[in-house]
Amino acid sequence: MARFTGLRPAMPVICLALLLSACETTGPAPEPTPTVPVAQTPAEPPPRVVTPRLAAAAEALTRMAALQERLYRIAAPLLINNADLCKSSTRNLLGFTARNRYWYPGEYNEAANIAFDMGERLQVTGVLAGSGAARAGLRRGDNLISASGKALPVGPNASSTVGAVFGPLVASHASLALQIERDDKTRELTIPVTRACGFVIELGNADNVNSYADGQRVMVTRGMLQFAKNDEEVAYLLAKGMAHNILGHAASQRSTGTIGSIIDNLTNVRPDTSMLIGSGGIKAMPPELDAAADQLSMYLLVRASVGIDGAPAFWKRLAATYPATVLNSYVANHPGTSARLAAIDKATADIRAKQVAKKTVAP
Numbered sequence: 001m002a003r004f005t006g007l008r009p010a011m012p013v014i015c016l017a018l019l020l021s022a023c024e025t026t027g028p029a030p031e032p033t034p035t036v037p038v039a040q041t042p043a044e045p046p047p048r049v050v051t052p053r054l055a056a057a058a059e060a061l062t063r064m065a066a067l068q069e070r071l072y073r074i075a076a077p078l079l080i081n082n083a084d085l086c087k088s089s090t091r092n093l094l095g096f097t098a099r100n101r102y103w104y105p106g107e108y109n110e111a112a113n114i115a116f117d118m119g120e121r122l123q124v125t126g127v128l129a130g131s132g133a134a135r136a137g138l139r140r141g142d143n144l145i146s147a148s149g150k151a152l153p154v155g156p157n158a159s160s161t162v163g164a165v166f167g168p169l170v171a172s173h174a175s176l177a178l179q180i181e182r183d184d185k186t187r188e189l190t191i192p193v194t195r196a197c198g199f200v201i202e203l204g205n206a207d208n209v210n211s212y213a214d215g216q217r218v219m220v221t222r223g224m225l226q227f228a229k230n231d232e233e234v235a236y237l238l239a240k241g242m243a244h245n246i247l248g249h250a251a252s253q254r255s256t257g258t259i260g261s262i263i264d265n266l267t268n269v270r271p272d273t274s275m276l277i278g279s280g281g282i283k284a285m286p287p288e289l290d291a292a293a294d295q296l297s298m299y300l301l302v303r304a305s306v307g308i309d310g311a312p313a314f315w316k317r318l319a320a321t322y323p324a325t326v327l328n329s330y331v332a333n334h335p336g337t338s339a340r341l342a343a344i345d346k347a348t349a350d351i352r353a354k355q356v357a358k359k360t361v362a363p
Contacts, residue, residue, distance in 0.1 A: 050114065057111035061104070064269070065116070067225060068203045069126055069140070072097075074231050075201040075218075075238050076129035077304035083195045085300065085362065086246055089216075091198030092170050094191055095131025096138055098122040102156040108269050116141065120154040121181070122162060132175070132192030143181040148173070199245055201238065204266035208276050209322050210330045212266075213241035214259040215250045219266060224330065227321070233314045235306045239297035246296065249289050258282055276328045284324075287336030291343035298347035299363050308351070311344055 050058075083090045100122050101112040112118040121143040127134050144152050144162075148169050153161045169176055176191045204212070204221035212219045218241030220234065228234045250256040258281045265271045301308050319337045322329040331337065347363075354361050 054107060054111055054114065057107050058115040061108060061111050061115045061269070064203065064205065065125065067222065070225070070231070071201050071203055071220060071234070071238070072126040073129055074234050076131070077306070078235065078238055078242060078300055079128070079196045079199065079201075080130050080194060081304045082197055082242070082300050085296075085303070086197035086199075086242075089198050089246060090195060092193040093128070093131065093196050093198065094166065094170060094176060095128040095133035095194045095196075096124050097126040098144055098159075098162070099125050100154070100158050103159045104269055119143075120158075121145070122152060122154070122158050124180075128194070128196075131194040131196070133194070136178075136189045136191045138178070138180070138189060138191065139182065141182070145179040145181055145186065147179075148177050197242060197246075199242055202263060202267050204263070205269065205271050206266050206273055206276060208328050209318075209326075210328060210333065211237045211241055212259050212263055213244040213250060214263055215245050215248065215256050217260075217263055218242055218245065219263045221266065227318070228314075232307060232310060235301060235304070236297070236311050236314055239300040239304075239306070240293055242300055243293035243296040244285075244289075247289070247292055249285065249293060252289070253283055253285065255283055278327050279332065280328050282333050284332070285334045285336070287339040290334050290336045291339040294340045294343040295347040296363055298344060298351060299361055302351050302361050308344075308348060312341055315340055315344070 099112075099118070100120060101109050101118045104112045116123065124138060124140050124142040124144065127138050127140060146152055147165055150165055150169075152158070152165060166176075170193055174193060176193065178189045178191050180187050180189060198216075200217040202217055202219040203225075204210070204219045206221050207223040207226075208221055209223045209227050210221050211224055218238055220237050220241075224237065225234065228237070244250065250259055262275060262280055262282070265275050298308055298311070301311075315337065319331050322331055324332045324335040326332060334340075350363075351361055
């Protein structure tokens with residue numbers, strides 16, 4: 001990943017000084033010469049001062065963006081290839097996310113402008129691989145101008161109000177005419193809607209080794225991404241969170257609000273980590289519900305062409321490294337490791353039998 005190295009140097013401003021001198025004469029004073037006004041070249045704005053603190057903030061945003069992009073890439077086939085298993089959570093999606101600089105608080109507002117050249121307009125921050133947006137050629141960094149002829153909001157409230165424009169259009173159209181700006185040029189794209197699981201995939205800006213699902217979202221923390229050895233192991237976590245959402249476990253445990261508050265907090269650039277003290281208020285998932293989610297997750301993974309042979313070893317390593325005694329870790333919230341492994345073995349055997357028989361892989 002490229003590191004932030006600062007701003008491009010400002011163009012130098014060249015100042016010209018004209019020195020005038022007068023000679024004394026003994027004759028009469030000459031007639032004054034009419035003064036011809038000289039057009040003034042506007043002064044260039046002073047170069048922006050990037051303090052070490054601001055540079056560090058831009059660097060932090062760049063790292064976060066790379067992690068979020070990785071999550072979005074891994075999640076793409078899970079969301080798209082399992083639309084028929086997500087039941088009531090299946091949605092028509094455009095397949096991209098967008099923010100502007102005002103989504104970031106305080107000094108990170110300016111840092112977003114430095115790191116991503118992010119300004120008043122909404123800028124594409126992620127494109128779901130395999131989605132209509134990806135097929136249409138939309139790219140991260142594109143600025144959004146209008147959708148189906150409707151101007152998209154700009155400024156401080158753009159991120160929270162753009163849904164009112166996109167929502168009705170996506171619900172009633174098979175595609176969306178999107179006007180964007182890229183490389184200072186306006187372009188027109190036609191974005192087909194994508195039928196997919198409508199779960200939001202989030203990065204948690206904390207070092208606890210955990211993953212959360214509140215019924216609508218799946219979050220994986222920075223600490224968990226560091227623990228996972230490869231993308232396949234990250235996919236195990238995303239599929240497990242999706243399975244919990246599909247099965248409605250957060251609602252049945254009456255923990256939707258608690259988990260939702262933790263996700264809301266950890267999506268912040270600078271979260272309040274005091275919320276992670278102890279259990280964070282989350283009740284441990286009963287082994288039978290956890291096993292049901294583990295079983296369903298195996299089908300989600302195979303349908304997304306993710307290998308499942310490494311799943312038992314991953315969950316064993318997680319339980320051994322961060323056991324239930326480590327508060328606010330994944331195993332503390334999901335302690336039923338033995339039930340989990342049994343459910344994975346059962347699902348794997350059923351999947352292999354269906355593959356041999358050339359039947360649809362579904363629970």
